[in-house]
Amino acid sequence: MSPMTVLAGVNDPATYLHVGWVSISVPNLIVIVVMVALFALAIVLPFPKDRGRR
Amino acid sequence: MTTETRTAEVDETTDRMWTSRLRRAWLAKLPPDKLLPDRQPAYVASWIYVFGVLAIAVFLVILATGLVLAFAGPAWYHTSSVGHLTNSLHFWSTQLFLMFMVIHLWGKFWMAAWRGRRALTWITGVIAFLASIGTAFTGYLSQSNFDSQWISFEAKDGLNTVGVGAFFNVTNYGQMLLIHACLLPLVVGFLVVWHVLLVRRRGVVAPLDAVSNDVPDLVKPTEDARP
Numbered sequence A: 001m002s003p004m005t006v007l008a009g010v011n012d013p014a015t016y017l018h019v020g021w022v023s024i025s026v027p028n029l030i031v032i033v034v035m036v037a038l039f040a041l042a043i044v045l046p047f048p049k050d051r052g053r054r
Numbered sequence B: 001m002t003t004e005t006r007t008a009e010v011d012e013t014t015d016r017m018w019t020s021r022l023r024r025a026w027l028a029k030l031p032p033d034k035l036l037p038d039r040q041p042a043y044v045a046s047w048i049y050v051f052g053v054l055a056i057a058v059f060l061v062i063l064a065t066g067l068v069l070a071f072a073g074p075a076w077y078h079t080s081s082v083g084h085l086t087n088s089l090h091f092w093s094t095q096l097f098l099m100f101m102v103i104h105l106w107g108k109f110w111m112a113a114w115r116g117r118r119a120l121t122w123i124t125g126v127i128a129f130l131a132s133i134g135t136a137f138t139g140y141l142s143q144s145n146f147d148s149q150w151i152s153f154e155a156k157d158g159l160n161t162v163g164v165g166a167f168f169n170v171t172n173y174g175q176m177l178l179i180h181a182c183l184l185p186l187v188v189g190f191l192v193v194w195h196v197l198l199v200r201r202r203g204v205v206a207p208l209d210a211v212s213n214d215v216p217d218l219v220k221p222t223e224d225a226r227p
Helices: A005-009 A028-042 B002-017 B018-029 B049-072 B081-110 B118-143 B146-161 B173-202
Strands: A016-019 A024-026
Touching: A016 A028, A024 B146, B002 B018, B018 B118, B049 B081, B049 B173, B081 B118, B118 B146, B118 B173
Parallel strands: none
Antiparallel strands: A016 A024
């Protein structure tokens, strides 16, 4: 099994996290966390200035 | 009859033609400088405004890889290396497409992007998002592997419960594949083009604290992004 296969684990059922009545798979949680992080970064990171124009 | 009179009659006739009327209506609503602008308001210089165009970029990748998959077929994309790569590009582009659309949706929701007569822009975006979910779902069902079998048998009971199973049968592979490859890409493509044309017509919405909500047309030459 290649390292990427182990990392992604695409050939096995996903691991689920259970907190009370909340049940979510780790892949779905990762996607949601990445989206929230991208959204936050898009708000706070400065947009590069176009120095080539007057 | 003089030449001038004849020319005036011809002009009057051509003015009434549907092509002339359609051209005038199009140019009145969407003149070339709005359709293909070279300047944007200063507030557009923010990362939150790039997710819409990122979604369009990966949508083009999805369409291109989907065309290759459709022509080459599952016997190719399940067995060859290049087939696996193309299949994976199609799959991961879809993941990015939905992620970028969700972030775009969040950004537009929190800046109340339906302001300034942009309700139809908002609605076409929402419907495009829902149609994209349907396209992704039928794509999962068209993988022709155990994963698609599992998803279809999980989904059928839910869809039967809401009463659509008779004409939207998720265990009918041919139906799902045709809907995925022939119908829904056209629907999503049409909605995306319509959405973009509406954005071009009304301009990019300003942040809530930038301008008054009463100003319908926020893109003006005086609000130039260039320093």
